[in-house]
Amino acid sequence: xxxxxPVISARAKNVNRAQVCDENFSEFVRSWAGTxxxxxxxxxxxxxGSLCTSADFxxxxxxxxxxxxxxxxARVLRVQNKVxxxxxxxxxxxxxxxxxxxxxxxxxxxxxxxxxFMAERFRKLPGMDPVMDSALxxxxxxxxxxxxxxxxxxxxxxxxxxxxxxxxxxxxxxALGTALAIEQARRIGHSLPIPADxxxxxxxxxxxxxxxxxxxxxxxxxxxxxxxxxxxxxxVCEDNGIGISVKTPGGWIANSFQSRPNxxxxxxxxxxxxxxxxxxxxxxxxCRTTRQPTFLHLRTTRIMGHAxxxxxxEYRALEELLAVEASDPLLRSAEIALASGLFSPPQLLExxxxxxxxxMDAAEHADKTPKILSRxxxxxPLAPFHAxxxxxxxxxxxxxxxxxxxxxxxxxxxxxxxxxxxAIQINxxxxxxxxxxxxxxxxxxxxxxxxxxxxxxxGLHKAFKGTRVFNTLLDxxxxxxxAQGYANMGMLPMPEIQYLAxxxxxxxxxxxxxxxxxxxxxxxxxxxxxxxxxxxxxxxGFGGHFHxxxxxxxxxxxxxxxxxxxxxxxxxxxxxRTLVAMSKIDGRVxxxxxxxxxxxxxxLYEPGDGGWLTHYLAIDQSVPYGEERVYEDxxxxxxxxxxxxxxxxxxxxxxxxxxxxGKRTRVIDLRWLQPLNEAAIRRHAGDCDRILxxxxxxRSAGIGEGVLTAIVEGGLGHKPLRRIVGDxxxxxxxxxxxxILPTDQTVAAALLELATAV
Numbered sequence: 014x015x016x017x018x019p020v021i022s023a024r025a026k027n028v029n030r031a032q033v034c035d036e037n038f039s040e041f042v043r044s045w046a047g048t049x050x051x052x053x054x055x056x057x058x059x060x061x062g063s064l065c066t067s068a069d070f071x072x073x074x075x076x077x078x079x080x081x082x083x084x085x086x087a088r089v090l091r092v093q094n095k096v097x098x099x100x101x102x103x104x105x106x107x108x109x110x111x112x113x114x115x116x117x118x119x120x121x122x123x124x125x126x127x128x129x130f131m132a133e134r135f136r137k138l139p140g141m142d143p144v145m146d147s148a149l150x151x152x153x154x155x156x157x158x159x160x161x162x163x164x165x166x167x168x169x170x171x172x173x174x175x176x177x178x179x180x181x182x183x184x185x186x187x188a189l190g191t192a193l194a195i196e197q198a199r200r201i202g203h204s205l206p207i208p209a210d211x212x213x214x215x216x217x218x219x220x221x222x223x224x225x226x227x228x229x230x231x232x233x234x235x236x237x238x239x240x241x242x243x244x245x246x247x248x249v250c251e252d253n254g255i256g257i258s259v260k261t262p263g264g265w266i267a268n269s270f271q272s273r274p275n276x277x278x279x280x281x282x283x284x285x286x287x288x289x290x291x292x293x294x295x296x297x298x299x300c301r302t303t304r305q306p307t308f309l310h311l312r313t314t315r316i317m318g319h320a321x322x323x324x325x326x327e328y329r330a331l332e333e334l335l336a337v338e339a340s341d342p343l344l345r346s347a348e349i350a351l352a353s354g355l356f357s358p359p360q361l362l363e364x365x366x367x368x369x370x371x372x373m374d375a376a377e378h379a380d381k382t383p384k385i386l387s388r389x390x391x392x393x394p395l396a397p398f399h400a401x402x403x404x405x406x407x408x409x410x411x412x413x414x415x416x417x418x419x420x421x422x423x424x425x426x427x428x429x430x431x432x433x434x435x436a437i438q439i440n441x442x443x444x445x446x447x448x449x450x451x452x453x454x455x456x457x458x459x460x461x462x463x464x465x466x467x468x469x470x471x472g473l474h475k476a477f478k479g480t481r482v483f484n485t486l487l488d489x490x491x492x493x494x495x496a497q498g499y500a501n502m503g504m505l506p507m508p509e510i511q512y513l514a515x516x517x518x519x520x521x522x523x524x525x526x527x528x529x530x531x532x533x534x535x536x537x538x539x540x541x542x543x544x545x546x547x548x549x550x551x552x553x554g555f556g557g558h559f560h561x562x563x564x565x566x567x568x569x570x571x572x573x574x575x576x577x578x579x580x581x582x583x584x585x586x587x588x589x590r591t592l593v594a595m596s597k598i599d600g601r602v603x604x605x606x607x608x609x610x611x612x613x614x615x616x617l618y619e620p621g622d623g624g625w626l627t628h629y630l631a632i633d634q635s636v637p638y639g640e641e642r643v644y645e646d647x648x649x650x651x652x653x654x655x656x657x658x659x660x661x662x663x664x665x666x667x668x669x670x671x672x673x674x675g676k677r678t679r680v681i682d683l684r685w686l687q688p689l690n691e692a693a694i695r696r697h698a699g700d701c702d703r704i705l706x707x708x709x710x711x712r713s714a715g716i717g718e719g720v721l722t723a724i725v726e727g728g729l730g731h732k733p734l735r736r737i738v739g740d741x742x743x744x745x746x747x748x749x750x751x752x753i754l755p756t757d758q759t760v761a762a763a764l765l766e767l768a769t770a771v
Contacts, residue, residue: 028326029088030316030317030318030325030326030338031084031085031088031103031321034103034316034338034341035085037338037341037344038341038347038365039362039365041344041347041348042351042358042361042365043358045347045351045358047351048352049351049352049353049354049357050352050353050354051354052067052354053067053353053355055067056068059287059349059355060353063287063288063290064290064291064294065286065287065290065291067353067355069113070286070287070349070350070355071355072133073109073113073286073290074286074346074350075132076109076113076129076133076136076143077109077129077132078364078365078368079128079132079143079144079371079372080102080103080106080129080132081103081106081128081343082368082369082371082372083101083102083144083148084099084101084102084128085369086148086151086369086372086373087099087101087151087321088101088317090380091321095152095376095377095380096151096152096379096380097151097152097153097165098151099320099322100125100126100319101126101128101317102126102127102128102129103315103316103317104126104313104314104315104317104337104341104342105124105127105129105251105253105313105314106128106129106342106346107129107281107283107284107285107286107289107313107342108124108126108127108130108216108249108251108283108311108313109130109132109286110133110283110289110290110293111130111214111216111293111297111309111311112129112131112132112133113133113136114290114293114297115212115214115247116137116208116211117134117137117171117172118173118208118211119207119211119212119213119214120173120174120175120188120191120211120213120214120501121134121174121175121213121214122175122177122184122187122191122214122215122216123167123174123177123214123215124216124217126218126251126313126315127167127216128147130216131143131167131169131174134169135169135172137172138171138172141169141171141172144372144375145375145378145379146158146159146169148372148375148379149379149382150165150166151376151379152376152379152380152382153165153384154379154382154383155382155383155385156379156382156383159176159534159535160176160533160534161385161535162384163394163532163533164176164533166533166534168533168534168537168538170537170538173207175501175530175538176530176533176534176538177533178529181221181224181227182217182218182221182222182224182226182230183226183521183522183525183526184215184217184526185215185217185226185229185230185248185494186226186229186230186233186490186491186493186497186522187494187497187526187540188213188214188215188246188248188494188498189215189233189234189237189244189246189494189495190494190496190497190499191213191497192212192246192306193242193243193244193495193498193499194495194499194502194504195207195209195211195502196242196244196245196304197454197480197499197504200480201452201454201481203451203502203503203504205502205503206502210301211245212245212246212247212297213245213247214246214247214249215246215248215249216249216250216251217248217249217250218250218251218252218256219252219253219254219255219261219265220257220261221256222250222269222270225490226490226521229488229490229491230491230494231248231270231273231308233486233491234246234248234275234306235273235274236275236486237306238305238306239275243305244304244306245300245301245303245304245305246300246306246307247297247300247309248276248306248307248308248309249311250266250270250308250311251283251311251313252310252313253313253314254314255315257319257323258328267280267310270310273308275305275306277296277300277303277305278308278310279292279293279295279299279308279309279310280292280309280310280312281296281310281311281312282312283311283312283313283342284313284314284342284345285342285345286342286345286349289311293309293311296309313342314340314341315337316338347361393536394532394534394535394536395532395573396572396575396599396601397531397536397599397601398595398599398638399598400637402598403591403595403598404591404594404635404637406594406597406598407587407594407635408590408632408634408635409633410633412445412449415448415449416444416448419444419447419448419476420444427441427444427629428628428630428631430629431626432623432626432627433582433627434614434615435579435580435581435582435607435611435612435613435614436467436612436613438582438583438585438586438627438629438630439469439585439607440469440470440471440472440473441586441629442585442586442589443455443469443507444472444473444476445586445590445632446507446589446590447476447481450505450593452503453481453504453505453506453507454481454482454483454499454505454507455473455482455508455509456482456483456484456485456492456495456506456507456509457485457492457509457510457511457545458484458487458492458509458511459484460474460482460483460484460509461473461482461483461484462474462484466511466547467547467609467612469545469547469607470482488519489515489516489518489519489522490518490522492508492509492510493508493510493519493522493523493526493527493544494526496508496527496540496542496544497522497526497527497530497540497542499542500527500539500540500541500542501538501540505541505543505593505596505597506542506543507542507543507544507545508542508544508545509545509546509547510544510546510547511547512546512547512559512562512609513547513548513549513562513564513567513606514559514560514562514564516546516567517564517567520567523544523571523574523602524570524571527540527602528571528573528574528602529572529573531573531600532572536600539600539601540600541599541601542596542602542603543589543592543593543596543603543605544602544603544604544605545605545607546607547607547612548562548563548606548607548608549562549563549578549606549609549610549657549658549709550562550563550610550658550709550739550744550750550754551609551658551709551754552609560609561609561744561750562744563709563711563739564710564711564714565686565710565714565715565716566710566711566714568604568606568686568687569686569716569719571687573601573602574602574604574687575592575595575601575603575638575687575688576603576604576606576687577591577592577603577604577605577606577684577685577686578607578608578656578657578683578684578685579605579607579608579684580608580611580656580657580658580660580684581625581627581660582626582627582629583627583629583630584630584682585607586630587630587634587635587636588605588635588636588684588685589605590636591636591638592605594635595638606657608657608658610658611625611657611661614661617661617665618664618665618668625661636684638685639690639693640690640693641681641683641684641685641693641697642681642682642684643679643680643681643697644667644679644682645667645677645678646679647679648678648679648701649677649700649701649702650676650677650701650702650703651667651670651676651677651701651703651704651705651764651767651768652678652679652680652681652697652700652701652705653667653678653679653680653681653705653706653707653764654681654683654694654697654698654705654707655680655681655682655683656682656683656708656716657709658709659707659708659709660680660682662707662755662757662760663707663760663764664680665757665760666678666757666760666761666763666765669761669764669765670761670764670765670768673765673768674765674768674769676768678764679697679700679701681693681694683716686716689719689720689723691723691726691727694720694723694724695723695724698724698729699729702733703734703735703767703768703770704729704732705734705736705763705764705767706720706721706724706734706735706736706737706738707737707755708720708738709738709739709755710738711738711741712738712739712740712741713741714741715738715739717736717738733767733770735767737759737763738755739753739754739755740753740754
C-alpha cells in the first residue's frame with residue numbers, strides 16, 4: 014500500500030502549515046476509496062507479513078494521534094497565551110514504536126520531538142494520562158508532574174524518562190553512562206533501581222548527530238565495545254533530513270553510521286509502522302541481548318515546521334513542502350487503519366476529532382491551574398540542603414572495621430600519623446570515603462595504577478580494585494557523562510578532571526545537564542556526584558594556561574553547583590566529607606577544587622617550618638557547608654578575605670605588616686566559593702577597620718567581585734577597601750606567570766599600603 018499525494022488546493026499556499034496538515038488528514042480519510050479487508054483479530058498482523066499486530070497498531074495509532082493533536086493544540090492556544098511551547102513531534106510519531114518495544118524501566122533520554130514515544134510509554138503503567146500530563150507541561154502549570162511548571166520537558170519519574178532540555182545531543186554521554194552503570198552494578202554488587210537487563214535509550218535528530226558531544230558519545234561507545242565491555246545503549250537517530258533550516262545531505266546518516274566498527278547499525282521506517290515495527294524490534298532485541306551499543310536509524314519527516322514561529326515557506330519551496338506533507342506518517346497509518354478494516358472513514362474521523370477534543374479540553378483545564386508565582390517556587394528544587402542531616406551523614410563513623418582492613422592496623426590509621434601535606438590528606442580522605450560508601454566509584458585519566466598525575470589517588474586502585482577505581486579514555490565529556498549515568502543508577506561517582514582547564518572542554522555536562530536535572534524534574538531526579546578537579550595557579554616546573562588555570566567563573570556561573578576549595582589538608586578531609594554527604598542526602602553536584610601548588614606544600618613562613626602540614630581530621634568531624642576558617646579572629650585592624658593559594662600568601666603578608674606597623678590582620682579562608690557565605694563576609698568586614706580582598710582569579714571573572722558586592726550591599730563600602738587580583742589574560746609559562754597573578758610581594762605591598770594609608 015502507498016499513500017497518494019493529497020489533493021493540492023487553494024489552501025496549499027497557506028502559511029499556516031499546521032492547518033494544512035490537519036485538513037490533509039481529514040480530506041485523505043474522507044476521500045479514501047480503497048477496499049477494506051475483514052477486521053483482523055487482535056493478535057493477527059495488521060498487514061500481511063508485518064510483525065505489528067492489529068492490537069499493536071491500534072495502540073500505536075492512538076499514540077500517534079495524541080501526539081499530533083497535542084501539536085495542533087499548542088499551535089492554536091499559543092496565540093491565546095494559554096500554552097508556551099510549540100516545538101512539536103509532527104512527522105516523528107513513529108518513535109512510538111520504540112516506546113512500545115521497550116520497557117518503562119528502560120531509562121529514556123529523549124529528543125524534544127518525542128510526543129509519540131511518551132504517549133505510548135504512558136500505556137506501560139495503569140492510571141496515567143499522557144494528554145493531561147502533557148497539557149499541564151505545555152501550560153507551565155505548577156501541577157505539571159514532570160517539571161512542576163519550570164519548562165516544557167518530556168519526563169516522568171514512574172516511567173523512567175529523565176527530563177531533558179538538550180537540543181544538541183548533550184544528553185548522549187549520560188545515556189551511555191547509564192548503560193555502563195547498569196552493567197557496573199553487577200561488578201560491584203550494587204542493587205539497581207531497575208531490572209538488570211535494562212537498556213538505556215536516547216533519541217536525537219540527524220542534525221544533532223554531527224555535534225561534538227554526540228560524536229564523543231559514539232566514540233566512547235565504540236571504544237567500550239571494542240574492549241568487550243557491555244554497554245547496552247540504544248542510540249535512536251530520528252532522521253527528518255533537516256535541522257531547523259539546514260538540510261542534512263541525502264544519505265549522510267546511513268553513510269556515516271552503517272559501517273562504524275563496534276556500533277551495530279539498524280534502519281527502521283518510522284513513517285510506516287507496519288514495516289518499521291519489526292525493524293525497530295530487531296534493534297531493541299540486539300541491544301538487550303548482546304548488551305552492546307546499538308544505532309537505530311529511524312526514518313522520520315518534519316511537518317508543520319520547526320516550531321510555531323518557524324515559517325518554512327521562507328526557506329523551503331512550496332513543492333518541497335507539499336512532498337514532505339504527503340509523507341506524513343499519519344496518512345500512512347490512516348490508510349492501514351482503513352484498509353485493514355479497523356475503522357471506516359466516518360469512524361476514523363470521529364476518533365480523530367475525539368482525540369482533538371480530549372487535547373483541547375485538557376489544555377483549557379491546564380490553563381486554569383495554578384502557575385509558579387514566586388522566585389522561591391522557581392528555585393525550590395534547584396539546590397536542596399538539609400543541614401542537620403548532611404552534618405550527621407558527614408560525621409557518621411560506623412565503618413571502623415573496613416578502615417582497619419584498608420589501612421592495615423590501628424597504628425597506620427591516618428589520624429595516628431604526624432602532620433601531612435594536602436595531597437596526602439586528600440588521599441586519606443578518599444580511602445575513608447571508599448570504606449564508608451561501597452557504591453563509590455572514582456575514575457578519570459591516569460587515576461588508577463598511576464595514582465593520578467600528582468599521586469593524589471595513589472593506592473586506591475590496589476585497595477578497591479579496578480571495578481571501583483579505573484581509568485577512562487582521555488575525554489572529559491565522557492568522564493562527566495559517565496558520572497551522570499552512574500548517579501542515575503544510585504552509585505556515588507567521584508570523577509576526576511585532571512586540570513581545571515580541561516573542564517572547559519566539557520562544561521555543558523555540568524551546567525546544562527547534571528546541575529539542571531533536579532531543577533527541570535522538580536527534584537524527582539538528581540545527579541549526585543563530587544567532581545575532583547585540580548586547578549588554580551602557581552604550579553612550578555611546568556605550567557602555562559592549561560596547567561595554571563584560574564578561570565573560576567566557568568564554575569561559579571552554574572546554578573545549583575557547590576564549589577569547595579580547601580587550602581590545607583585537615584580542611585580538605587572535612588570538606589570532602591560534607592560534599593559527599595550533600596550528594597547522598599540532597600542529590601547535589603559538587604566540585605572539589607584542589608589547588609595544585611598547595612598539594613605538596615609543607616612550609617608557611619620559612620623553609621623547614623612545617624607550618625602548612627596538618628593532622629588528619631578525625632572521621633567523626635567535618636567542615637560545615639559554607640563555613641569559613643578564621644586566622645587571628647581577635648584582630649580588628651585589617652582583614653584579608655581570600656581562598657586557596659591566597660591563604661598562605663595572606664598569612665605571610667600579615668606577618669610582614671605586623672612587623673612593620675604593629676597592626677594585626679584577620680585572615681579569612683572562604684573555603685566554599687559557590688555560593689559565597691555573604692553573611693560571614695559582612696561580619697568580618699564589619700569587625701575590621703580596613704579590608705583587602707585577595708583573589709587569584711581574574712579581575713573580571715573570579716570571586717573578588719562577589720566578595721566586594723557583599724561588602725558594599727552590606728553597607729560597608731565606606732571603609733578603606735582594596736582588591737588584589739589576577740589579570741584578565743591567559744597564564745604564561747614559567748616565571749612570567751608571577752607578572753599577572755598575585756604574589757607574596759604584591760600582596761604584602763598592598764596590605765602594607767592599606768595599613769598605613771591615611
